[in-house]
Amino acid sequence: MVFIGRTNELAFLESCYHDENAQLVFLYGRRRVGKTETLSHFTQGKSHVFFAAQSATKDEQLAAFSRQMFEAGAPAGKYIAQYSDWNSALSDIANLPATEEGHRLVVLDEFPYLVKSDPSLPSVLQNLWDHTLRHENVMIVLCGSAMSFIEKELLAEKSPLYGRATGILNMLPMPYWDAVKFLPNYSVEDKILAYATLGGIPHYLAQFNPNESLETNIKQHILRRGSALYSETEFLMHQEFRETAIYNSIIQAIALGATQLSDIANRTMMAPQKASTYIANLLEIGVLEREFPVGTKPVERSKGMRGLYQISDNFFRFWYAFVFSNRSDLEFGDIDGIYRYAIEPQMHAFASKPFEHICAMWLRRENMAERLPFRAGDIGRWWSKRDEIDVIATSKTDERLIVGECKFQNKQLAVSVLRALQNKGTQLHGTQQYYYLFSLNGFTAALERIAQTGVSIRLVTARELFD
Structure with a gap:
């Protein structure tokens, strides 16, 4: 190879x-x-x-x-x-x-x-x-x-x-632009879906046959009992930990949407202090990460305020969301049914968060190449009690901001998405804001006309993320 x-x-x-x-x-x-x-x-x-x-x-x-x-x-x-x-x-x-x-x-x-x-x-x-x-x-x-x-x-x-x-x-997982080189014949959409499924781990990417469809690869190399990736997470967990059942329950809770310590403790029926001990071990081996909004002060990070737990490994996230929760049916051999009814309808929604991560990595690469309107100091997500912004980039030297919306869906982005993003941006302090819209399937003609009228709006297609 x-x-x-x-x-x-x-x-x-x-x-x-x-x-x-x-x-x-x-x-x-x-x-x-x-x-x-x-x-x-x-x-x-x-x-x-x-x-x-x-x-x-x-x-x-x-x-x-x-x-x-x-x-x-x-x-x-x-x-x-x-x-x-x-x-x-x-x-x-x-x-x-x-x-x-x-x-x-x-x-x-x-x-x-x-x-x-x-x-x-x-x-x-x-x-x-x-x-x-x-x-x-x-x-x-x-x-x-x-x-x-x-x-x-x-x-x-x-x-x-x-x-x-x-x-x-x-050594960290591969960035998405290198990871998708394992599947050179895939469309841009399927490359993003494959990255959302496997992440940047070369061993996982090498299991997929680049000449087979994404559906076939998922069925044969993840869902089929006996395949290398079917038991991969269990193998790694047994190598690292003894009480694998407890760790499994924690990871599954996070995969299904519990991102705060109190929610994880409730889902797993553990005391928060006990759950935090197991979570710390998962953070150490790189399966989990703790995410803070861009701009969070060090004192807030040290106290754990506003931090959310996320599964940092895309494959772990996929496996616990779709394989672990459907293990009985897969053991029985119902591969087609699980894919058709449990995975396929949820794939785009599942890939939305990895797509946000891809857009953030793209901004980092653009920043390194000095192709952004300013030199960014911090790039990531932002959220408050009532709103969330998919990706923002802050200036090191002044109060300029890039505020971004990432949509991995099968319809074009309309002007309403831009207006909603601009409204969210009013919560952030900045002398000048730039609005970046990332879309899988492009933009309406009306939105493209608005973007052409000024330098503060940039429309980025999924294909451009791979240029």
Whole structure:
């Protein structure tokens, strides 16, 4: 399969590789986000050792690492069959044959597995780095999926490796413009629906056949019992948590519209304090996020005022909305019925929130390219007790605003939508407001005529989001 996207991540790794100083790089992110594939692509054409750790004992890990080091030309392989400990194994990195540029590259994938089998490993690496390796032309990449472990145990102040990293990269899901490259033959509408279903996780996107319709792919690769994505969320939840039933109920409650702690607690019949503990764990692994209105002050964020819980992963949101709630019928094999009656009528409504996210990402890209009327400082949603604005962008230096409405529906946007948006905008403080309307199916002629009369109104079609 052709490697897609990750331009910024690869550029970061290349800059580390060509740096004249020794490099100790942490690359981490949630499972399935494409860390291993990105590192494999990065190491192509370079002399390297790529060790993918398993859940195994210390001796088993050392034996496997020894074989790879010796195959790469580590001189100790001439005298011993296996390194006796991690100190001797890692110190031998400096003795690997160097490339023409003098580099020695070693990737330790799923590094947390190594630490689990030998908790002293971070101290061993810290000692070697301080006294030997940081003076050599080496690049060591420590990669892992256990996000909370890496942040709390390896990068935190109490860790032996604290302050040693020369680079730290948290790999995020792909932006929508890269994600849809997995499905190049899809229409713009189906690309948005597919992104709303799968999000920016390469492993999920790769399951879909680009030559099959969206409906066929959903039926065959998500709804069919035995397919990879049918049990994916359960697999990940069991890897991360013990009390999966409780976490399932929380995620489903949010997927069905409960976004405040009190609502989630009521839906799951838990005390708010207990529910908040489980929610905190879901926030740590990147399944949930807490969203605040643009312009919320730090003191309000710290007190949790006005914040809403959302499912940050599109596929989790889809699975809990349509698969988890229809599990009995799907287990029985009623794939066509569930798609026809439960999913198809709701797809556009379901995709409306991911469409808002796409529009916000588009604004960020336009901002970076300096194609907005001003340099934006904050981009996101805004809401009050009585109104909601799909996307706004605020100026860093003055009170100019972009106020946006996003409509993912099968009819053209009319002048009434613009007037409603302008009315909502009166609640916001700003010396000048620009109105951006995003539409799946275009705009009425009357609205287009109004937009042509001034620079404060911009109409953005779904196709333009992919230009």
